[in-house]
Amino acid sequence: MTDNQKFLAGIIIGAAAGTAIALFLQSEKGKEMMSDVKGAANDAGDALKQKLASFDEEISSLLKKGKEFVEDLEAKAANNTAVNE
Numbered sequence: 001m002t003d004n005q006k007f008l009a010g011i012i013i014g015a016a017a018g019t020a021i022a023l024f025l026q027s028e029k030g031k032e033m034m035s036d037v038k039g040a041a042n043d044a045g046d047a048l049k050q051k052l053a054s055f056d057e058e059i060s061s062l063l064k065k066g067k068e069f070v071e072d073l074e075a076k077a078a079n080n081t082a083v084n085e
Contacts, residue, residue, distance in 0.1 A: 001009075024030040 025034060
């Protein structure tokens with residue numbers, strides 16, 4: 001087989017596969033499958049949004065605790081400095 005023949009065979013096979021997929025997706029099973037895929041994608045998107053919101057809350061809480069810790073250390077350092085003077 002020459003390169004041109006291989007190329008033409010590839011195009012024909014690709015077109016046949018594309019047609020078969022298009023016909024399948026137009027059938028009831030294909031529509032059902034696409035509906036399932038869309039539902040799964042929506043569910044995954046919702047789960048990701050929830051995880052990100054939870055992550056944001058956790059980060060905010062950790063930052064608040066860190067700020068309180070630093071403020072407490074500063075207050076203790078100021079008290080120690082005042083006592084030592």
